Amino acid sequence: AQSVSQHNHHVILSEAASLELGCNYSYGGTVNLFWYVQYPGQHLQLLLKYFSGDPLVKGIKGFEAEFIKSKFSFNLRKPSVQWSDTAEYFCAVNGQEGFQKLVFGTGTRLLVSP
């Protein structure tokens, strides 16, 4: 079955630090890739997505992610984090089991200290 790995479970950064969260997936065929964010007490929101084309995708709030097919990776980046970026971040993939069935990673909790 398709799987998604997020290697960083907890990340603590100071404001203005750069962020990179890792995401690797297992399926070698055509996939769609997503990053979702869950702010404290809120529901999941789509941060960005990759379907095809330019492997560097830009999302909301200054986030971007790069799809590297040879590495089965879709890492999330932000050059300078803010306190308001404190949240849990989930990588998700679909493709192997149908294109509407998302498989989520275990999530990364990001704490940004002011």
Place this chain on the structure above:
Amino acid sequence: NAGVTQTPKFQVLKTGQSMTLQCAQDMNHEYMSWYRQDPGMGLRLIHYSVGAGITDQGEVPNGYNVSRSTTEDFPLRLLSAAPSQTSVYFCASSYFPGLAGGSSYNEQFFGPGTRLTVL
């Protein structure tokens, strides 16, 4: 639009009790799904539906039932609650893609969640 709504927000059950988690959407989405979120395990798909009258199992369906009698509603039933079902439950909906792959995927919109504790 209210989007995806879920009730209740919080629920405490005793082992063996049954209950129904409600999910509704007002976006005329064909596809609806239920996930459970557990610490360190991300979100796992319980059941999903591609339209009224059509449901299927996800990754962790045991102990849960669903039905889809209308486009708007997709309730999740716990038949006999167990402590292992203590979790946060999210409902999601989207338009259903007509073709596989690429831009045919449609963004899933998530509800605010129901936090369930089974004692």
